[in-house]
Amino acid sequence: MGTAILNGLLNAPPEEANKLPFTRFIACVRSQNSEERLKERFSEHLDKVEVTRGENISAVQKSEVIILGSDPADIETLLSQQGLREAVANRLLISIAAGWTRQKLEQRLYGSETTAINTNGRAWVVRTLPNIAAQVSQSLTAIEASEPALPIEYLEITTAIFRQIGRPVHVDARLMNVTTAVGGSTPAFFAVICDALIDAAVAVGMPRGLAHTMIFQSMQGTATMLQGGVHPALLRDQGTSPEGCTIGGLMVMEEAGVRGHVGRALREAVTLARLMETTEHVNDTRH
Numbered sequence: 568m569g570t571a572i573l574n575g576l577l578n579a580p581p582e583e584a585n586k587l588p589f590t591r592f593i594a595c596v597r598s599q600n601s602e603e604r605l606k607e608r609f610s611e612h613l614d615k616v617e618v619t620r621g622e623n624i625s626a627v628q629k630s631e632v633i634i635l636g637s638d639p640a641d642i643e644t645l646l647s648q649q650g651l652r653e654a655v656a657n658r659l660l661i662s663i664a665a666g667w668t669r670q671k672l673e674q675r676l677y678g679s680e681t682t683a684i685n686t687n688g689r690a691w692v693v694r695t696l697p698n699i700a701a702q703v704s705q706s707l708t709a710i711e712a713s714e715p716a717l718p719i720e721y722l723e724i725t726t727a728i729f730r731q732i733g734r735p736v737h738v739d740a741r742l743m744n745v746t747t748a749v750g751g752s753t754p755a756f757f758a759v760i761c762d763a764l765i766d767a768a769v770a771v772g773m774p775r776g777l778a779h780t781m782i783f784q785s786m787q788g789t790a791t792m793l794q795g796g797v798h799p800a801l802l803r804d805q806g807t808s809p810e811g812c813t814i815g816g817l818m819v820m821e822e823a824g825v826r827g828h829v830g831r832a833l834r835e836a837v838t839l840a841r842l843m844e845t846t847e848h849v850n851d852t853r854h
């Protein structure tokens with residue numbers, strides 16, 4: 568995810584430049600392997616990009632904006648590093664870590680949440696949730712709106728960063744768990760639906776490569792129409808003719824309760840995202 572964000576920032580169009588006042592980037596990693604991989608990946612930008620290992624504190628000291636992008640399981644150790652709390656003071660700390668609320672991040676750093684009167688000497692922490700499509704600059708990224716609100720210039724910088732890898736949206740803190748599933752889980756859901764359609768196409772004689780081309784283009788075209796404002800029900804109605812094959816297929820979907828089951832899958836993902844705040848092993852069978 569860090570690589571996708573850095574790549575987006577390095578390739579930002581000139582009209583975004585004034586909203587992204589960065590001249591240098593430091594990519595912090597833990598392993599030699601990642602250090603070598605990133606140096607190779609960004610070899611054309613080494614005048615702007617420094618890749619460091621074991622130097623988190625000095626990297627933060629040299630930075631004005633920090634993106635916290637390690638695995639959620641590593642965040643606790645990372646934030647506990649000696650000197651980090653002091654280094655991030657009065658800086659913008661953007662977290663992309665799933666499952667880490669702003670409150671939890673601040674509790675880990677300072678032992679308490681920020682209130683409107685005690686921001687001085689602390690970092691401005693903002694929680695964000697990109698999704699996997701960041702890899703192709705098509706992320707849906709939720710930027711949490713919580714209290715106390717970020718200073719406007721920090722909100723603009725955060726929004727501009729995520730605009731480089733897709734579409735940022737501002738989401739109330741109470742909807743972040745819902746967003747984890749609605750924005751974060753849905754690419755996997757769409758992938759399963761595509762996979763099923765491809766297998767079915769192969770079963771009735773379509774070569775697999777051609778089935779890929781057709782299903783992916785069909786999905787992309789559908790998304791473009793829906794994003795253009797066509798209501799899903801209207802698109803469906805326009806694609807069906809009396810006694811036709813599409814309405815026949817849709818009848819099978821209704822018989823199988825596809826809508827109800829897809830909806831339930833999304834609601835289950837939201838339930839689990841909510842449970843994760845307090846419970847381990849959320850996918851164990853519940854009674």
Ligand SMILES: NC(=O)C1=CN([C@@H]2O[C@H](COP(=O)(O)OP(=O)(O)OC[C@H]3O[C@@H](n4cnc5c(N)ncnc54)[C@H](OP(=O)(O)O)[C@@H]3O)[C@@H](O)[C@H]2O)C=CC1
Nearest residue numbers: 568595596597598601636637638639663664665697698699
């Ligand atoms: N992948 C996704 O689709 C999404 C990811 N996210 C969130 O983004 C974050 C990153 O995910 P992802 O990019 O997939 O994970 P990766 O494991 O690919 O990247 C994590 C990076 O953090 C580095 N790192 C870990 N600990 C340290 C440390 N102590 N000091 C310096 N660097 C460290 C790792 O370095 P090294 O490689 O050397 O170990 C690695 O480069 C997670 O919190 C995840 O929840 C959110 C939404 C979607």
